[in-house]
Amino acid sequence: MKLIGKGGLSRLIEGGLIALMVFSLGVLLTLPWSITWITERPHSDPLYIKYLVILVYSGLFLQLILWQARGIMHNVNHNRVFSDNTVRRLRILAVECLVLAGLYFVTMFWFLKFFMAALFICSVMVGCILLVFAELFRQANRYKEENDMTI
Numbered sequence: 001m002k003l004i005g006k007g008g009l010s011r012l013i014e015g016g017l018i019a020l021m022v023f024s025l026g027v028l029l030t031l032p033w034s035i036t037w038i039t040e041r042p043h044s045d046p047l048y049i050k051y052l053v054i055l056v057y058s059g060l061f062l063q064l065i066l067w068q069a070r071g072i073m074h075n076v077n078h079n080r081v082f083s084d085n086t087v088r089r090l091r092i093l094a095v096e097c098l099v100l101a102g103l104y105f106v107t108m109f110w111f112l113k114f115f116m117a118a119l120f121i122c123s124v125m126v127g128c129i130l131l132v133f134a135e136l137f138r139q140a141n142r143y144k145e146e147n148d149m150t151i
Contacts, residue, residue, distance in 0.1 A: 004076060014073040021066045028059035050111045061100045068093045082141040090134035097127030 002008040027034065031052060035041070041048045068089045075086045101123035108116040 005079070006077075008077075010073055010076045014070060014077055017066055017070040017073060021063060021070070024059060024062050024066065028056070028063070031055055031059070054107055054111065054116075057103055058100070061096055061103075064096050065093060068096070082137060082144045084141065087134050087138045087141060090130055090137055094127045094130035094134060097123050097130060101127060 004010045032043075035048060035051050035055070036043060039048070039051065041051075071089050072086055072093075075081055075083060075089075080086065101120050104116055104120040104123055108120060
């Protein structure tokens, strides 16, 4: 199977990201009803509000993260991997992950659950890794431009 370009895995991933964005938007819009259905907690339950707040900001950031990931895959599919746009998108992704980590950190004190600490740690790690990747892509883009100018 071809990995990049027309008919490749990267096209399937881009389409999957779009489908995931549509699906997660639907879930996000139905949260007030789906929380009561899944957790079997009424709207008056104090945990209902906590779940709603956490899931709303997580869902909004998921939309932003998926949008940037789709843009990166679009660059891959159009042979613009090492470009300023990809570097910018990687940096934005990193910032989004780190902001989300900050929200999870604050939420740890409001909603004392182990998974909030795990989400915080994972978000920090992913954000830092993406910052390193952004710098790697920036350097690769610079080398590509220097190489293109010498030819």
